[in-house]
Amino acid sequence: MDVVVAGAHEVRARVKSTGWRDFVVCRRLKCEPDTLPREAPNQHDVVHDDHELASDLDLVVTLPQVLSQRRRSQCEKLRLRFELVERDADLAKIKQRYLSDKELAFVDLEREFNATTDAVVIRLQHQPAWSNVRYVAVIDGRGAKQNRVWFSRWHEIAHLLAEPQIKFVFRRTQAFKREPVERLMDQIAGALAFYEPLFLPSLRRAEIDLARPTLRSLVTFATTACSHASLQATLMAALRHIERPAILIEAKPGLKTSERTAEARRRSRAQPKLRAISTGHNNAALRSRIFVHRNMRVPGDSVIAKVFAGEAHLEFVPHTECLSWWEESGGERLARQPVVVEAMSAGENRVLALCLPEYGETKRS
Ligand SMILES: [Zn+2]
DSSP: OOEEEOOHHHHHHHHHSSSOOSEEEEETTTOOGGGSOSSOGGGOOEEOOTTTTSSTTOEEEEOOOOOOTTTGGGOOOOOEEEEEEOSHHHHHHHHHHHHTTTOGGGTTHHHHOOTTEEEEEEEOSSOOTTOSOOEEEEEEOSGGGGGGHHHHHHHHHHHHHHSTTOOOSEEEEESSOOSHHHHHHHHHHHHHHTOHHHHHHHHHHTTOOTTSOOHHHHHHHHHHHTTTSOHHHHHHHHHTTOSSOOEEEEEEEEOOHHHHHHHHTTSOOOOOEEEEEEEEEOHHHHHTTOOOOTTOBOOTTSHHHHHHTTOGGGTTOOEEEEGGGOBOTTSOBOOOOEEEEEEEEOSTTOEEEEEEEOOSOOOOO
8 A cells, every 4th residue: 555645736746647546644734635636626535624633743634546547437436524423412413414315324323332332434325426425434532432533533544445345334343343354454544543754753853762762751742742542552653663672561450361261150250460451562672572461460569560559659750670570370480681661550540651671771860
């Protein structure tokens, strides 16, 4: 898939040219939606809304039809509109609007959304041929789902890019994705949402020291420049650009697999312990074979456990620790590796931590 960053003039040139496929991502400042090429209105769709235009990092995404001179007339176009649900009343309004256009798939809209539904995509059936909307993605942004709106949009874009010819009428996207295709869409969405040629310069503009970042600097960046994405997603994206091995740990109370199985069979009721319920490693960490495995128990001496226990004064304070403190459920310990760990409380019962291996140097005080 080609992804092109372009200014308005370049967008025009490329839309006209025959060789341009896939889509363009433009920086907002270089290419406002109203400066997009007017002379070829059916050859692209602009996906944007006012929320996304709010910050410097925001992207305007144009999704032109997959162009080839030969197939231009019958080419699939990506015609997607987003409807964001911020409060319950929005659902009824959206439903009414489309029902009045005879789009009957909207009739059960309120019931389609439950606690685990992130988005519903409906293929419109009664739009005139000239309409530039064929799909409507209704994204649930109520309550805690607000953090996932940015990502949910990209997930739906990924679907339409990857499977544009599928003639579905209705599709639901769940928060917990088991099917391989759903997980693949998440991966594509991750690559699109934090598209490197835009994301890396914004990290640099924020003066993040990619050789030795602090958790605080990354969190400040995430909450100011990337407020549309969830904190953890932004930290994971930043991790990829850190120029040394780096691990992001999400710690929460949880059971080990055998305990979960036993509990499922009602054989025992184990006490949840603080565990690394998710871990992310950048390529440098993978190359150096430095891992903290998912679901490992957090060592009691680690600053992660202390911040979890409520020692707020230790938040964002770098602590030198050793990975050999971490023990597998079989009793085996991780290899000796000094690390600097910073932890922060991230909501109820949840701690996020950045773990950077030390190589003997102690620049940080
Ligand atoms: Zn999906």
